[in-house]
Amino acid sequence: MHADNRFLQRQLARFARVEPRETAAVIAAFCLFFFVLGSYFAVRPVRETVATLLGRERVADLWLYTALFSIAIVPLWGWLVARMRRSVLLPWTYAAVAVTLAVIGSYLGLDESNLQVGAFFYVWISVLNLMLVSVFWSFLLEMFDGEQAKRLFGFIAAGGTLGALVGPLTARLAVESIGNFGVLYLGTAGFFGAIFCQRILIGIWNRDRLATAAAAGTTGDAAAAKANDEGLGGNPFAGIAIVLRSPYLLGIASFVVLLSAVNTFLYFEQLRIVSETFTDTTRRTEVFATIDFVVQSLTIFSQLFLTGRIASRLGVRTLLTFVPVIMIGGFMLLAMLNVFGMIAALLVLRRWGEYAFIRPGREMLWGSLDTEAKYKAKNFIDVPVYRAADYVGAQAKSALDAIGASPAGAAVIGAGIAAAWAINGWLLGRRHDRSTQHDNK
Numbered sequence: 001m002h003a004d005n006r007f008l009q010r011q012l013a014r015f016a017r018v019e020p021r022e023t024a025a026v027i028a029a030f031c032l033f034f035f036v037l038g039s040y041f042a043v044r045p046v047r048e049t050v051a052t053l054l055g056r057e058r059v060a061d062l063w064l065y066t067a068l069f070s071i072a073i074v075p076l077w078g079w080l081v082a083r084m085r086r087s088v089l090l091p092w093t094y095a096a097v098a099v100t101l102a103v104i105g106s107y108l109g110l111d112e113s114n115l116q117v118g119a120f121f122y123v124w125i126s127v128l129n130l131m132l133v134s135v136f137w138s139f140l141l142e143m144f145d146g147e148q149a150k151r152l153f154g155f156i157a158a159g160g161t162l163g164a165l166v167g168p169l170t171a172r173l174a175v176e177s178i179g180n181f182g183v184l185y186l187g188t189a190g191f192f193g194a195i196f197c198q199r200i201l202i203g204i205w206n207r208d209r210l211a212t213a214a215a216a217g218t219t220g221d222a223a224a225a226k227a228n229d230e231g232l233g234g235n236p237f238a239g240i241a242i243v244l245r246s247p248y249l250l251g252i253a254s255f256v257v258l259l260s261a262v263n264t265f266l267y268f269e270q271l272r273i274v275s276e277t278f279t280d281t282t283r284r285t286e287v288f289a290t291i292d293f294v295v296q297s298l299t300i301f302s303q304l305f306l307t308g309r310i311a312s313r314l315g316v317r318t319l320l321t322f323v324p325v326i327m328i329g330g331f332m333l334l335a336m337l338n339v340f341g342m343i344a345a346l347l348v349l350r351r352w353g354e355y356a357f358i359r360p361g362r363e364m365l366w367g368s369l370d371t372e373a374k375y376k377a378k379n380f381i382d383v384p385v386y387r388a389a390d391y392v393g394a395q396a397k398s399a400l401d402a403i404g405a406s407p408a409g410a411a412v413i414g415a416g417i418a419a420a421w422a423i424n425g426w427l428l429g430r431r432h433d434r435s436t437q438h439d440n441k
Contacts, residue, residue, distance in 0.1 A: 038163025039190030154307030239376030264393030317429025319361030323353030
């Protein structure tokens with residue numbers, strides 16, 4: 001057993017500075033994120049195909065419902081976190097997702113053109129994907145400290161990227177034989193895998209907390225460990241108040257709003273150009289799956305070999321600024337060349353940069369905050385703030401289309417938003433890096 005652990009530790013050392021005591025937790029977290037994102041990205045091409053059936057105008061309207069449900073989920077999640085042990089809440093969350101996907105798949109299997117079911121699926125999965133990723137990182141932020149986050153989060157994120165690579169590839173290869181509804185069943189199976197990994201990770205977390213308490217000579221070790229897993233208590237709306245009281249968290253919220261605005265402009269240009277270029281819905285799903293596959297291939301290499309090194313040597317500010325700067329130039333090129341090849345290249349660059357650099361960097365910003373902020377305030381920013389910004393951005397894009405703004409004009413506006421995003425990311429990252437340097441002195 002010890003020989004096996006040493007072997008695994010040596011293999012992990014190729015990609016990250018993983019200490020022997022961290023090996024089991026890192027592998028479990030890697031696998032958990034693999035199943036979470038693998039399952040989501042397997043069904044994501046189906047969501048995009050549903051969006052093309054619904055049409056751009058209806059999708060823009062659905063983003064209002066997405067924003068409303070994202071807001072509504074804040075007190076519900078706050079209430080659950082306040083009262084349920086995380087060791088129970090987290091596995092049951094994945095179980096609820098698995099069952100819901102299976103039910104939606106059954107309805108789409110009966111009638112794929114059912115727009116009501118399609119609209120529900122679009123809103124539900126759009127709220128869910130942010131929620132699941134936020135919950136995953138909240139738990140890891142509780143499990144690992146700030147120093148560990150810089151060393152390990154890039155590698156752990158690569159587990160999700162590997163899943164996001166395998167998911168769309170599986171959808172791409174299987175959709176012709178099992179149909180879009182069958183892809184949802186694949187997602188169901190993946191979330192059952194996530195339940196298994198989450199339970200293993202919780203066991204490691206409990207064991208490590210007991211060992212830490214015993215090493216410190218704390219009395220009542222088991223009782224103390226159980227108490228740390230109890231509900232956080234407090235007001236279900238506490239996350240909102242925590243954000244509004246903190247300039248630092250307001251800065252993170254602003255970063256997310258600008259990120260969403262850039263993504264929204266690209267998203268609707270994607271729907272327009274893909275709808276005009278490809279008439280067959282199966283072909284559209286193949287195109288979306290192919291784009292996702294290319295993105296994840298680039299991302300996993302970056303997370304394994306670049307993200308941790310950049311964070312340690314150049315700071316979080318570099319992770320948060322790199323992509324916005326690229327997007328300024330990308331939008332200007334899109335203004336001059338508004339064709340499928342250009343939008344596809346820009347989507348690949350944006351998603352690659354977001355998953356490889358921005359997302360791990362955003363999570364590192366939370367390392368020094370308390371547990372309540374990591375679960376409640378983080379969820380408020382990651383879900384309702386993000387989705388409300390999506391809706392506002394979608395309506396702004398629709399307004400531009402309504403007044404006859406050209407695609408080139410919209411791209412120029414996108415470049416301006418990307419510039420503001422870059423400035424916000426630089427300032428936010430610089431503050432975090434200075435704080436980290438001060439703490440390490």
